[in-house]
Amino acid sequence: MSNTVRGPxxxxxxxxxxxxxGDTVVRAVxxxxxxxxxxxxxxxxxPNGAGKSTTIEMLCTIRNPDGGTARVAGxxxxxxxxxVRRRIGLVFQQQTLDLQLTAEQNLRFHADLxxxxxxxxxxxxDEVLTMVDLADRRSDVVLKFSGGMKxxxxxxxxxxxxxxxxxxxxxxxxxxxxxxAAIWDYLHDLRRRTGITVFVTxxxxxxxxxxxxxxxxxHGEVVVEDTPEALKSSIGTDRIxxxxxxxxxxxxxxxxxxxxxxxxxxxxxxxxxxxxxxxxPRLFTELGVxxxxxxxxxxxxxxxxxxxxxxxxxxxxxxQGSGFPFxxxx
Amino acid sequence: xxxxDTATSAVEPPFEALPExxxxxxxxxxxxxxxxxxxxxxxxxDKARMVTMLLQPLLFIFVMGTGLGSxxxxxxxxxxxxxxxxxxxxxxxxxxxxxAGISLVWDREFGFLREMMVAPISRASIIWGKCLGGAIVATxxxxxxxxxxxxxxxxxxxxxxxxxxxxxFLGALLLTALGVLLSTRIKTIQAAMPISQLxxxxxxxxxxxxxxVSGLPDWLAVLTRVNPLTYVVQPMRHFSLEHxxxxxxxxxxxxxVLTWFGWEVPVGVQLLTVAVITLGLVSLxxxxxxxxx
Numbered sequence: 001m002s003n004t005v006r007g008p009x010x011x012x013x014x015x016x017x018x019x020x021x022g023d024t025v026v027r028a029v030x031x032x033x034x035x036x037x038x039x040x041x042x043x044x045x046x047p048n049g050a051g052k053s054t055t056i057e058m059l060c061t062i063r064n065p066d067g068g069t070a071r072v073a074g075x076x077x078x079x080x081x082x083x084v085r086r087r088i089g090l091v092f093q094q095q096t097l098d099l100q101l102t103a104e105q106n107l108r109f110h111a112d113l114x115x116x117x118x119x120x121x122x123x124x125x126d127e128v129l130t131m132v133d134l135a136d137r138r139s140d141v142v143l144k145f146s147g148g149m150k151x152x153x154x155x156x157x158x159x160x161x162x163x164x165x166x167x168x169x170x171x172x173x174x175x176x177x178x179x180x181a182a183i184w185d186y187l188h189d190l191r192r193r194t195g196i197t198v199f200v201t202x203x204x205x206x207x208x209x210x211x212x213x214x215x216x217x218x219h220g221e222v223v224v225e226d227t228p229e230a231l232k233s234s235i236g237t238d239r240i241x242x243x244x245x246x247x248x249x250x251x252x253x254x255x256x257x258x259x260x261x262x263x264x265x266x267x268x269x270x271x272x273x274x275x276x277x278x279x280x281p282r283l284f285t286e287l288g289v290x291x292x293x294x295x296x297x298x299x300x301x302x303x304x305x306x307x308x309x310x311x312x313x314x315x316x317x318x319x320q321g322s323g324f325p326f327x328x329x330x
Numbered sequence: 331x332x333x334x335d336t337a338t339s340a341v342e343p344p345f346e347a348l349p350e351x352x353x354x355x356x357x358x359x360x361x362x363x364x365x366x367x368x369x370x371x372x373x374x375x376d377k378a379r380m381v382t383m384l385l386q387p388l389l390f391i392f393v394m395g396t397g398l399g400s401x402x403x404x405x406x407x408x409x410x411x412x413x414x415x416x417x418x419x420x421x422x423x424x425x426x427x428x429x430a431g432i433s434l435v436w437d438r439e440f441g442f443l444r445e446m447m448v449a450p451i452s453r454a455s456i457i458w459g460k461c462l463g464g465a466i467v468a469t470x471x472x473x474x475x476x477x478x479x480x481x482x483x484x485x486x487x488x489x490x491x492x493x494x495x496x497x498x499f500l501g502a503l504l505l506t507a508l509g510v511l512l513s514t515r516i517k518t519i520q521a522a523m524p525i526s527q528l529x530x531x532x533x534x535x536x537x538x539x540x541x542x543v544s545g546l547p548d549w550l551a552v553l554t555r556v557n558p559l560t561y562v563v564q565p566m567r568h569f570s571l572e573h574x575x576x577x578x579x580x581x582x583x584x585x586x587v588l589t590w591f592g593w594e595v596p597v598g599v600q601l602l603t604v605a606v607i608t609l610g611l612v613s614l615x616x617x618x619x620x621x622x623x
Contacts, residue, residue, distance in 0.1 A: 062448060085450040096441035100372050112364040113449035115357065141375070157445075 007074060009165050009197035010036035010059065014068035017054050028054040030220035031068060036213075038164070041191060041198040043211030043228075047309055051220040052201055053169070059199070060090055060167055073164045086114065089158030093170040095150055099143040103134055103153050106142060107160055114161035121160075128156035132186060148179035155186065159196075166190075168200040172207060184210050205301040214301070218309045231304045238276030239297040241268040242283065245290040257286045268295075361451035365459020366466065369430065373467045383471055387422040391415060391482065394540075405579035411482040412574070413584050416566035417539030419475055419494065420501055423468045424559065427502040428530050430464025431509015435522040438513075447623060457510060457616040464506035469499045485573050493569040500604050501562035507611035514618040537563045544586030555590065558607045561600035564588055568597050 012034035019026045029051045036042045046052045057063040059072055061081045070077045073087035097106050104125060111121035129135045132152035142150060151171065158166055168187075172180040184207065187198055200211070208214055208228060215225040224231065244250040250269045254262040258279065262271040273279045276296035284291060373379065391411060395418075399410035437443040446456050476494060479486055509526060516522045534540075536550070537559035546554065554560050564585075571585050588595045 060448060082450040085448065090448055092441070092444060094441045094444070096443075096445040098368070098372070098442045098445075099440065100375050101368075105371060109364065109368055110445070110449075112367075113361065113446070113451055115360070115450070 007038065008035055008071075009038040009040070009073060010034055010042075010199065011071045012059070012068070013070075015055070015058060015065050015070055016067040017051075017058060017063065017065055027220050029058070029065075032217070032220075032222045034215060034222065034225075036197060036199060038197050039191065039195045040212040041187065041200065041210060043208045043214040044199060044201045044217065045208060045214060045305065046217035050217045050309075052217055055217070056167060056169055056199075056201065060088060061085055086161065087164045089161070089163035089166040091151075091154050091158045091166070091168045091171055093173060095154060097142050097150060097154060097157075100141065102139050102141050103129070103145075104138040106153065107157055110157050110160050116161060124160050124162065128159050131159070131190070132156045148175050148182075151175060151179070151183065152186070155183065159190070162194075163196070165197045165199060168198065170201055170203065173203065180204070180207070205305065208301050216305060216308050223308045224304075228301060232299045232301065235299045235303055235307050237272040237274060237299060237303075239270060239272055239299070239303070240276050240279060240283075241265070241270050241295045241297070243268055243292040244287075245292070250287055250289045250291075253287045253289065254283075258282065358452055358455045361449075361455040362459045362462065364451075365446065365456055366463040369433075369460065369463025369467055373470075380471065383422070383426050384474060386425065387418050387472075387475055390418045390421065390540075391478070395482075405583040406577040408571075408574060408576060408580050408584065409483060412484060412571075413542075413567070414540065415479070415482045415484065416494070416570045417537070417563050419472055419498060420537065420559065420563045420566055421534050421539050422472045422475060423498050423502040424505055424530060424534055426471050427464055427468035427505035428509040428526050430467055431460070431506040431511075432513050432516075432522045432526050433464070434460055434510055434513035435516060435519055438517065439519055443623075453620045453623065454616040457612060457619050460510050461503060461506045461612050461615075464509070465499060465502040468502035468506065469495065472498050472502075483574070484570055487573060490569055490573055494566055497562055497566045497569070497601070500601060500608065501559065504558055504562065504604055504608045504611070507608050507615060511611055511615040511618065514615055514622060533557055533559045536560070538567075539563045542584055542586055543588065544583070555588075558604055560588075561604045565597045565600050 012032060014031045014033065015029055016027070016031050017029040019028055032051075032055065044052060044056070054063065058065045059070055059077060061077050061084050064078055072084045075083040075087070077084050098109070101109070107125045107128065108121060111124065116124065125138075126135070129138055132155060134149065134153055134156065137145070137149070142153065145153065155166075155168070155171065158168075172183055175183070187200075188210070190196055191198060200207075202208060211228060213225065213227055214231060215222050217223065224234075226234070242250060247264060247269050251262045251264070254260055254269070254271055258271075258273075260271050260273060262269050264270070276298075280294055280296065283294065391414060395409075395411035395414045402410045404410060404413060434443070437446075447453075473495070476491060479490075484490070508529070512526060512529070513522065516525060532553075536553045536557045538554055539559075543551070543554045543560065543564070568585055571581075576584065588600065
């Protein structure tokens with residue numbers, strides 16, 4: 001374990017990247033700082049064009065920053081590129097398997113690229129295939145695999161060389177809910193057993209709940225960074241949704257008598273208040289409109305995202321998968 | 331110790347001390363070989379490609395060779411097929427090797443290139459691996475055609491076989507390098523196919539693979555001499571027909587002396603020319619690849 005550096009898994013200071021094409025200058029990343037402790041599952045969220053991909057590419061040594069520094073697993077991403085590469089595992093949004101080869105051949109190629117000995121390669125390939133439940137499919141050509149199996153194989157491949165930091169860019173996009181849940185189970189299990197650091201981007205707010213900490217990026221800057229719980233409490237508003245016999249009248253009366261602006265959202269009268277439990281009784285006594293149902297919702301990460309970026313994550317990013325699930329409401 | 335403690339203590343060590351990647355020549359050569367081996371594996375997996383790539387040369391030798399043979403005067407008893415054979419061998423690697431080279435575009439399109447790009451290996455070893463792998467596959471495919479030497483009146487001499495295999499490998503490397511170089515600039519499959527065809531066809535016709543390079547009009551003579559494939563075809567034909575006792579007339583018609591501004595270019599120099607051009611192409615491809623990917 002001599003080559004293992006404990007300490008922050010990712011340490012970023014003043015990282016910048018600017019693209020210039022002709023007259024247009026895009027400041028994709030505007031001097032961000034990040035600090036990720038070893039052993040954390042760290043969520044990296046933000047709308048399209050926020051600079052997430054560019055940041056990940058710089059951390060993974062695919063792109064060189066214009067300014068600032070980034071250290072991953074203890075090494076500088078520019079000056080010690082190969083050392084960083086040796087210590088990180090990558091799973092991209094776009095699949096990067098050789099479909100003509102078998103699962104095992106894909107893993108072996110990877111092990112060879114990373115310089116593992118034959119014995120190490122054999123052992124690690126067995127281990128990772130077992131971990132993602134693909135041991136019995138090892139000799140099958142990847143072309144025959146389902147989307148979920150390919151994704152599991154890619155995660156397995158990212159782990160073959162025992163990385164200290166695993167980067168996952170949208171690891172569950174386009175997968176069905178069962179497979180998404182299974183992948184998160186693998187990640188938790190993996191972190192528990194090996195203490196690996198997981199740096200993950202996702203569109204799914206319910207998945208962000210799995211993270212120990214979350215950073216939200218927008219317009220090239222990290223706008224907020226904290227634990228999911230702290231982020232949700234920081235917003236401090238509950239959402240009340242009503243079904244009534246006269247929605248228009250209800251909206252007007254909420255404005256007049258509670259001094260709160262309400263609106264129609266998904267067929268319900270919706271309002272945001274500081275403490276939902278105290279407001280509910282007043283609704284029944286003061287509105288004078290027959291209320292058929294009331295729901296009080298604690299803030300979700302969706303609301304957090306909305307607050308800090310001005311958009312819901314569903315508005316801001318066109319889903320590539322089928323059917324967007326609702327965010328994890330409490 | 332409670333049972334719960336036992337469960338939590340059964341954690342694996344945080345990280346294994348797997349070997350550090352060394353930044354030396356041995357590592358780069360090893361990486362090159364890893365990329366090369368993938369090309370061989372892929373080919374082994376792809377039975378259809380093996381068969382289809384063999385059909386074209388057979389058409390050339392037996393259909394075109396026999397068909398045209400009746401109206402072509404070789405100046406003696408040597409059949410047109412015998413003349414054609416080395417040219418067709420070279421043509422067969424031309425196609426397989428060029429396609430092996432542009433498979434880099436497929437690797438990019440299907441994402442696998444990224445897997446190689448983020449590994450702790452140099453860009454040059456990716457390019458060298460692609461070139462060597464493609465060249466070995468293309469040469470290997472042409473080996474089957476060597477079994478036909480006897481049917482066109484050439485001997486199965488071990489020396490001749492060795493010479494032909496050597497030339498085929500060199501030619502294959504040249505064409506793979508060219509294909510890889512194209513792939514570093516062309517990013518889509520739709521563009522790669524027609525552009526490579528545009529390059530392959532003239533190279534085939536202007537190499538003297540299908541007709542002798544002597545007695546051509548000036549413009550055609552110049553074009554054949556700037557075509558690097560010419561210096562693969564001519565030595566192959568030279569080595570093959572050496573084994574037959576040709577009349578002076580046949581010698582002059584079928585294996586004409588290749589000249590540069592009046593200087594007779596020896597076979598060795600011709601092959602050296604190919605080797606130098608090939609090296610140049612691979613280096614250029616590696617350089618372009620390094621700056622653009």
